[in-house]
Amino acid sequence: MPNGDDGYDVIVVGAGNAALSAAMAAKEICGSVLVVEKAPEFFRGGNTYFTGGIIRFAFNGIEDIKEVIPDMSPTEEASVDVGSYPESQFYDDMMRVTQGLSDPELAQILVSQSLPTMKWLRERGVRFVLSFGRQAFKDGDKYRFWGGLLVEAVGAGKGLSDQQFDIAKRDGIDVRYSTEGVSLLRGDDGSVSGLRVLGPGGYEDIQGRSVVLASGGFEANAEMRCRYLGPGWELVKVRGVPYNTGDGIRMALEAGAQAHGHWSSCHAVAWDMNAPAFGDRVITELFQKHSYPFGLIVNIEGNRFLDEGADFRNYTYVTYGRALLTQPQGVAFQIFDEKVKHLLRDEYHIPQVTMATADTIEELATRLDIDPQGLVKTIEEFNAAVRTDIPYNPTVKDGRHTEGITPPKSNWAETIDSPPYVGYAVTTGISFTFGGVKINNRGQVVTNAQEAIPGLYAAGEMVGGLFYYNYPGGSGLSAGMVFGRLAGTSAGQDAMALKD
Numbered sequence: 001m002p003n004g005d006d007g008y009d010v011i012v013v014g015a016g017n018a019a020l021s022a023a024m025a026a027k028e029i030c031g032s033v034l035v036v037e038k039a040p041e042f043f044r045g046g047n048t049y050f051t052g053g054i055i056r057f058a059f060n061g062i063e064d065i066k067e068v069i070p071d072m073s074p075t076e077e078a079s080v081d082v083g084s085y086p087e088s089q090f091y092d093d094m095m096r097v098t099q100g101l102s103d104p105e106l107a108q109i110l111v112s113q114s115l116p117t118m119k120w121l122r123e124r125g126v127r128f129v130l131s132f133g134r135q136a137f138k139d140g141d142k143y144r145f146w147g148g149l150l151v152e153a154v155g156a157g158k159g160l161s162d163q164q165f166d167i168a169k170r171d172g173i174d175v176r177y178s179t180e181g182v183s184l185l186r187g188d189d190g191s192v193s194g195l196r197v198l199g200p201g202g203y204e205d206i207q208g209r210s211v212v213l214a215s216g217g218f219e220a221n222a223e224m225r226c227r228y229l230g231p232g233w234e235l236v237k238v239r240g241v242p243y244n245t246g247d248g249i250r251m252a253l254e255a256g257a258q259a260h261g262h263w264s265s266c267h268a269v270a271w272d273m274n275a276p277a278f279g280d281r282v283i284t285e286l287f288q289k290h291s292y293p294f295g296l297i298v299n300i301e302g303n304r305f306l307d308e309g310a311d312f313r314n315y316t317y318v319t320y321g322r323a324l325l326t327q328p329q330g331v332a333f334q335i336f337d338e339k340v341k342h343l344l345r346d347e348y349h350i351p352q353v354t355m356a357t358a359d360t361i362e363e364l365a366t367r368l369d370i371d372p373q374g375l376v377k378t379i380e381e382f383n384a385a386v387r388t389d390i391p392y393n394p395t396v397k398d399g400r401h402t403e404g405i406t407p408p409k410s411n412w413a414e415t416i417d418s419p420p421y422v423g424y425a426v427t428t429g430i431s432f433t434f435g436g437v438k439i440n441n442r443g444q445v446v447t448n449a450q451e452a453i454p455g456l457y458a459a460g461e462m463v464g465g466l467f468y469y470n471y472p473g474g475s476g477l478s479a480g481m482v483f484g485r486l487a488g489t490s491a492g493q494d495a496m497a498l499k500d
């Protein structure tokens with residue numbers, strides 16, 4: 001134990017992106033930082049490991065991007081038009097997709113600190129690249145990027161996680177695996193003074209001047225999902241680790257934290273119907289199926305139930321992932337024809353995919369267990385409704401829509417008439433929950449009376465108030481980095497002040 005037997009300066013609970021960002025920031029300020037992680041070492045990295053590593057941040061042009069990716073070659077620079085994604089647009093996107101409910105203070109911190117935090121991580125040693133594989137399209141002789149998202153960590157989520165662990169090791173941060181935070185230790189004055197853990201050696205009380213909770217949401221807890229998200233949610237597949245069972249949220253609430261955010265909502269996506277119950281560390285995020293804007297989504301009766309082309313997938317995939325649960329048996333099918341197959345993302349090409357191909361719509365329906373008459377009728381009506389006089393352009397919101405059918409398809413409406421046809425079976429896969437605890441602008445956990453609980457900080461998925469109903473793709477990682485760094489900095493500063 002560092003500092004004699006008076007414990008650590010900062011204890012961080014969890015070892016995902018938010019936790020390790022907090023640990024790195026704290027270690028810049030104070031002498032001893034401990035990270036406790038519930039998972040064994042071979043399963044480290046939390047949901048962060050499972051991500052595509054794509055990160056949303058505000059930037060004003062190529063010069064900002066080059067600060068995040070200083071090793072970009074001149075040839076690469078010449079091949080792209082990155083445009084800009086100003087803070088005002090990031091903020092507007094946050095408010096637009098959350099129906100104006102995102103906590104303005106938190107949203108402003110996220111937006112304004114997103115670029116400085118990316119630069120900070122780069123300076124600390126995390127490397128990033130342009131996201132050509134998933135987010136780019138060729139427009140003339142330049143690559144452009146969809147929806148303000150253009151940078152990913154080298155090696156995706158696994159790469160981000162591995163790089164952060166390497167930095168933690170280099171910086172002398174202690175990490176204990178297979179060690180679960182169980183409850184907060186509190187002094188007679190109510191301040192948090194450490195953490196009770198359950199590790200390989202049993203229960204242990206670890207003293208710490210500051211504790212940062214960054215242990216994810218409750219997405220892996222079937223009982224909490226059912227209790228807060230509603231009936232049926234206990235049945236969905238979990239896209240990430242089995243460890244995010246709401247422990248940090250519970251510990252904070254027990255200490256008097258204010259519950260904040262959209263407790264009855266979550267991030268979920270269209271996920272392969274036959275994916276395992278929890279995330280697979282080899283396949284990681286590739287069970288997702290995000291190319292639906294270029295096709296149709298039908299249920300087992302062959303009926304459409306949403307507007308596949310309402311917006312770029314970055315802005316619809318979360319609500320649509322949840323919508324699958326409302327359909328019979330909680331499943332749906334994404335249908336494409338030969339004309340658009342080249343637009344399908346990498347994840348459609350993995351061997352583990354649940355799909356069928358056929359030369360007729362009836363045969364495709366039969367192979368996928370969809371009602372054949374229902375599917376044929378839906379596709380005939382859809383094809384007749386497409387405004388084929390409007391040019392089709394998958395790289396912009398092209399306004400090529402349907403008329404006279406419900407629901408409409410507002411963009412990228414293309415007839416389905418070129419065999420072979422292909423269909424993919426999907427269900428709801430939950431990524432993370434939106435409900436959590438309230439923090440202030442220093443990352444401190446606050447009570448209902450808005451008073452900071454001394455010694456307690458939170459970051460990452462377990463912070464409530466940022467995301468409501470929906471989420472702009474790529475902002476989970478930026479939120480983890482920004483609020484992790486904020487919480488770690490404040491925790492470090494306050495720990496040092498206690499020592500004075």
Ligand SMILES: Cc1cc2nc3c(=O)[nH]c(=O)nc-3n(C[C@H](O)[C@H](O)[C@H](O)COP(=O)(O)OP(=O)(O)OC[C@H]3O[C@@H](n4cnc5c(N)ncnc54)[C@H](O)[C@@H]3O)c2cc1C
Pocket residue numbers: 013014015016017018019036037038039044045046047048049050051052053054055056179180181182214215216217239240241243244245246247248284285430431432459460461462473474475476477478480
């Ligand atoms: C498949 C998938 C793909 C995604 N893709 C993207 C993407 O490309 N871009 C993006 O921005 N977001 C993405 N997300 C969302 C992203 O994963 C999260 O927003 C982010 O990783 C959350 O970081 P975190 O540190 O809060 O949580 P996590 O990374 O999940 O870390 C929480 C950690 O806490 C540990 N823990 C839990 N309970 C305890 C306890 N009691 N004691 C000790 N440790 C505990 C867990 O084991 C875990 O390691 C994706 C999510 C999934 C599931």
